[in-house]
Amino acid sequence: MTSHSTENRERRVPAVGRGTRVRGTRQAEALNQVLTDLPGFSSAQDIHAELRRRGERVGLTTVYRHLQVLSEDGAVDTLRDETGETLYRRCETSVHHHHVTCRSCGRSVEVEGRTVERWAERVAAEAGFTDVDHTVEIFGLCPDCAGRRH
Incomplete structure (x- = not known):
């Protein structure tokens, strides 16, 4: 099966990730609050800027580390935008899922x-691969943005 299964996600509850304690710190709590408050996907730089705007003294490297651990834990969704930048948002469901993202407004x-x-699984099996993992990102125009083009 894939490493994206809900079963795997529920078993992994790291208190420590890549040498950085994530849960229980004031910085982690502030980051979690920002992720909860921000609408949609945001870059690590945008999340860092929001933390600084709120008076949090946290470095960009720390933000990246926290986001990486939260992503590995399934607590945040990630996707790469058209430029290749990774964007993050609070995960709305614990079930494995993907996203369709509007190229125009980011919805x-x-x-x-x-x-x-x-x-x-089928494509990989046809090529003789096992233990499959994947990343899928789908972009298009949402109904509102598509309507503005006509």
């Missing part, structure tokens, strides 16, 4: 992942 909708899982 993102979660979509169920089973169909993608089956497709990835």
Whole structure:
């Protein structure tokens, strides 16, 4: 199966990640609050700027480390935008899923992942691969932005 399964996500509850304590620190609590408050996906730089705006003294490297651990733990969703930058947001569901993101306004909708899982497994199996993992990012125009183009 893939490493994205809910079962794996629930078993991994790291208190320490890459040498950085994540849970229980004031910085981690502030980061979690910012992730909860920000709408949609945001870059680590935007999250860092918001933390600084709120008076938190936290370095950008620390923000990246916290986001990495939260991502590995399944607590935040990540995607790469069209420029390749990684964006983050609080995960709205514990079920494995993907996102369809608007290229124009950035609106993102979660979509169920089973169909993608089956497709990835089949494609990999046809090529002789096992122990499959995947990253899927889907971009298009949301109904509002598509309507503005007409």
